Amino acid sequence: MKRAVIVQAKRTPIGKANGMLKNYEPHELAAPLLKYLAEGLEEKIDDVILGNVVGPGGNIARLSALEAGLPLSVPGLTLDRQCSAGLEAIRLASYLIQGGAGTCYIAGGTESASTSPFTKRARFSPDKIGDPDMGAAAENVAEKCSISKEAQDTYALLSYERSWKAFESGLLADELIPFGSHSHDEEFFKKRKMDTLLKRAKPIFKKDGTVTAANSCGIHDGAAAVLVMEEETAIKNGYKPILRFADSAVAGVHPNYPGFAPVPAIQSILERNYITIDDIDLIEINEAFASKITACANELSIPYEKLxxxxxxxxxxxPYGASGAVLVTKLFYDVQRRRSCKYVLAAIGSGGGVGAAILFKAVC
Incomplete structure (x- = not known):
């Protein structure tokens, strides 16, 4: 079987909805990434696979490839698995390489909430099953898994401090390519007193609930993508493999609890590969809500030290459709800094109750 490896990974700076990237459509956000990742390989790209969730519809991957000036022979595929879309794009590219369909893919996602033509979200599930908004679903997870506001706030503060430390030490700069005049994420324009904000924040999705604006993510614009190649082809073209695709899984849970969906996907990978959480050195799970992260960490016994x-x-x-690719981009650079990693994992949950996870072996 052919082996798929990731040899490059980049993302744009991430902007707030109606913020610094508000005038850019999804294909305009993705195009600079595609151009960067394809440099020197333009005629060898088999396909561009991008996740997108909130529009404007059409084949955004093809449009992005054309906007980037890639050869007309590069087709483009756009997919929607809601927030898992960017990770699913990488998963699909890896399996296409394993199956011998091609040797070189750009995969990731792009999202512009600012320019979305849709005034409300898509339906996740039939009403007879339950179709909660993601905030209400985060409350469902917190209640089901007995996650207190204090536990959520503790994690949210930890994440905030880690993000700022990574920014101030220059670690996040490795992930980025500048977008116009923007060279870092909009959230880092001004530091906030997060501990105070967390204490003051009130529940916004449920009376007497635990999920607040301070322990939830916002709505954002941005894009992320990776260059996935067949391993021998990558080496012949002068690329150094960093992450080797090892396995992946998707799983469904009740649509009322989408934040819990990474759990069965990760469990499936662990069981199939005869490994445990202890064998995985770094784990990235998308932080849509602190309730979700805390629930997944508790259920899977993931120490925060490697999450x-x-x-x-x-x-x-x-940035919905891009976030799964952002997770992989983070892992791509983290394993190169640590040099001692063996296995790393990225996972994400989606509206409708779908979880996706990918296991990689570090080869750098």
Missing amino acids: NVNGGALTVGH
Whole structure:
């Protein structure tokens, strides 16, 4: 079987909805990434696979490839698995390489909440099952898993401090390519007194609830993508493999509890590969809500020391279709800094109750 490896990974700076990237459509956010990742390989790209969630519809991957000036022969595929879309794009590219369909793919996601033509979200589930908004669903997870506001706030503060430390030490700069005049994420324009904000924040989705604006992510714009290649082809073209695709899984849970969906996906990977959480050195789970992260960490016995070690979406942001690729981009650079990693994992939960996870072996 062919082996898929990730040899490059980048993202744009992430902006708040109606913030610094408000005038850019999804294909305009993705195009600079595609151009960067394809440099020198333009004629060898088999496909561009991008996740997108909030529009404007059409084949945004093809449009992005054309906007980037890639050869007309590069087709483009856009997919929607809600917040898992960017991770699913990488998963699909890896399996296409394993199956011999191609040797070189750009995969990731792009999202512009600012320019979305849709005034409300898509339906996640039939009403007869339950179709909660994600905030209400985060409350469901907190209640089901007995996650207190204090536990959520403790994690949110930890994530905030980690994000700022990573920014101030220059670690996040490795992940980025500048976008116009923007060279870092909008959330880092001004530091906040997060401990005070967390204490003051009131529940916003449920009376007497535990989920607040301070322990939830915001709505954002941005794009992220990776270059996935067949390993021998990558080496022949002068690339150094960093992450080798090892396995992946998707799983469904009740749509009322989408934040819990990473749990069965990760459990499936662990069981199939005869490993435990102890065998995984770094884990990235998307931080849509602190209730979700705390619930997943508790259920899977994940120590915070190896979970989202440089912060995540609670601070930097969650550009829906791109977030799964942001997780992989973080892992791509973290394993190169640590040099001692063997296995790393990225996972994300989505509206409708779908979880996706990818296990990588570090080869750098």
